[in-house]
Amino acid sequence: MTRYLYYPGCSMESNARAYRDSLAAIAGPLGIDLREIDDWNCCGATEYLGLSRLPAYALIARNLALAEQVRDGSEVLVASCSACFLNLSKANHAMAESAAFSAQVNEALAAGGLHYTPDAVKVRHLLDVIVREVGLDAVRRRVTRRLCGLKLAPYLGCMVPRPDYDGRWTDRERPSELDRLLVALGAEVVDYPLKTECCGGHMTQIGPETAFAMIRRLVDGAERADADLMVTVCPMCQMNIDAFQQEMNAHFRTSYQMPIVFFTQVIRLAFGIAPEALGFGRELVDARPALAHISDAPAPPPEPARVRRPPRPKGPALPMPVMPERGDGAT
Amino acid sequence: MTQDQLAPPAVADPGRGFLAEVVARAGTAARLELCIQCGVCGGSCPSADEMDQTPRTLFAMIRAGMREHVLRSTTPWLCVSCYRCTVRCPQGVQVTDVMYALKAMAVAQHTYLNATAADFSRAFVWNVETFGRSFEAGLSARHYLRHYLTRLPAVAPMGIGMLRSRRLRLLPPRRIRGIADLRRILVCAKALEAAA
Missing domain, CATH: 1.20.1050.140 (Glutathione S-transferase Yfyf (Class Pi); Chain A, domain 2)
Structure with a gap:
């Protein structure tokens, strides 16, 4: 310890x-x-x-x-x-x-x-301590239930990787720590370029239209990336995306249902700490249906699609450029 | 070139006073005076669309001494403190800290267009000074009743959901034991800031 x-x-x-x-x-x-x-x-x-x-x-x-x-x-x-x-x-x-x-x-x-x-x-x-001090190997050893088949969108929000006064993160706009941690748990991590975009922060309280636009962008990005869940490290992000999603939907007349949970909840799930059911269910957008996507075996890699080459055109090929002969004063 | 030609013009820059004032408020580490007007801040900002001035324009206005315009601008109030501009600024200007300073100056002078944001900050700070902790239920109830009556039907399901999942406590938090010490610290800090 x-x-x-x-x-x-x-x-x-x-x-x-x-x-x-x-x-x-x-x-x-x-x-x-x-x-x-x-x-x-x-x-x-x-x-x-x-x-x-x-x-x-x-x-x-x-x-x-x-x-x-x-x-x-x-x-x-x-x-x-x-x-x-x-x-x-x-x-x-x-x-x-x-x-x-x-x-x-x-x-x-x-x-x-x-x-x-x-x-x-x-x-x-906390994320920095788990990834750097505890180490991903130690995390991997503790996993009893690999989260195969679960597609996660890693979402850090803005205030963890920025402004990074002590230079701890791999990048201030595209850090990889959370992705690597989730991969260590056996989950599939989708490409989520919005991972350090702002959730709106206190704008849900003082300028809701501004906040709703930001929340929609984040939720839409996760849905387009085909994620089952968003995983965050920040209480404010979780609160804004989870609790205000319904009001955002009403505002834009949309119907997003993107659950968002804390990374520690996902770690707990992968560690198989009983009772597992207790870890989830406080979200307003329920994350439990998404957990049904977890399968015991990793999905087989998709077969590479056969590339069909277009047929070669008949007739003579196009004329190729011809290099000039050497020795005509080019020495 | 003689020394005279290199000397600064005799007429004082009319904006220098205001720039100096903002720099004093934001702290010299904010590096505002180094801004080269490149516009990376506005280009990086997630809420720039809704600001009346982009940060770059606002900084030019500070230099031009447009005190009243700057302190009435919506820009600092739409800053979400995401620090994207701050990490991208080639001059290392701590834009977020400058925005905090401008908010504080506007609050001190009561020159903000919309009271919602300043009022939210004040209520939050009142909670912290009273309990030593934030009191979310009290803060949001007061805030919605005061500023967002029309939003109540839309946020009601959220409030109920938060109560049902026991994520919102109706009772205020227990005061921290050191609340008297904390208040003394804050009183002293306020006095020091006022004296500066």
């Missing part, structure tokens, strides 16, 4: 309960021991930063300071929610970058009896 500091974030306790429950179920088998930071506070999402800068950073830094106090052996702070991950790394980065700013944040923290040394903890996302 490797110990990590853990910051769950508010969503994990409410709308992303499926994420929390499935993570609790797979943490042991993956050999990760997540120690929740005591008495953490909300990271402010994208709302506090839009009102004031220093208080927003002080709010985030309180969590970093609490993590620094208990780091004892493990300095990696794991975040499972995208916005929390981004905010924690953003504050860590901003404080490490500017000593003056760090001093200001610490002056505010001192009012609450706290202090944070920039870079004292390393903020990492």
Whole structure:
């Protein structure tokens, strides 16, 4: 068991309960021991930063300071929610970058009896920890039920791979981590170029038309790629695509039914952790019918289609270009 | 060429004051003053179609000192914080951080066209300052009743579904134990920001 500091974030306790429950179920088998930071506070999402800068950073830094106090052996702070991950790394980065700013944040923290040394903890996302620290080989060894035949669209959303202050991902717009993890579970991963497009974020609350257009694009892309399910790492993405899909359908008079679940739920399924039925069903677009596509054996590779060459035209061939003779002054 | 010819013009750039103000608000690490007006930000933006100015135009307006126009623009309010422009910007301008700064300035002056977004942010922050945690049910109930009465029939099935799957808690979250300390930290931070 490797110990990590853990910051769950508010969503994990409410709308992303499926994420929390499935993570609790797979943490042991993956050999990760997540120690929740005591008495953490909300990271402010994208709302506090839009009102004031220093208080927003002080709010985030309180969590970093609490993590620094208990780091004892493990300095990696794991975040499972995208916005929390981004905010924690953003504050860590901003404080490490500017000593003056760090001093200001610490002056505010001192009012609450706290202090944070920039870079004292390393903020990492859960997906990054599973792929890089646990490793895909260890994941593969734990799989008891390969997800053959299940077509998954990997969807990361924007705030995990970007802006990537610590340079952890393979790419900031087309990272491959989630794809490789899902392949390790035996699932079929469809090509999903929209994997780091935005789900609309808080626009479902403040500008629904803008959000609906983004949600439709994502869901439509997954459907065109013939995916059974979308798999995400972010509570906000899951919430927007799952809970607002019906309202989006009503808005555009469409009838998309694209379920979206957390990657930890899919890992749990592949690990065969009983009772399997408990892992799903909190989605508003039910993912369970799609799970029926799982078959025991991998589908045989499709036979290569026979290529029919067009018949050769009869008659003389077209004249070919003729190379000039050498020796006519070309030396 | 003599030294005089290289010296900056005597007339002060009328926009420099406003640019400096935005830079101070966004932090020098935002690199706004390095913008070369290439337009990659607007071209990368998923909600640029709905903005009244693309980010590039807005940055030109900041330099031109068009303070009132900039702070009334819808652009920062349509930014979804996806950081696509930020990672693509050849000058490393932290566009998202500039947008946050412009929102904060518009809120401070009450120069935004639509109160929905600012009001949502304020309500969210009120929850955080009260409980130390976000309170989704309270936040959305207040928000929909106040701004989206017409949306209620369309979102009602969603709300019921969220309650039924126990993904929405009607009761407010329990206050964190350190709420008094957290409030002191935020009060101090606000005072420091106001003094700067």
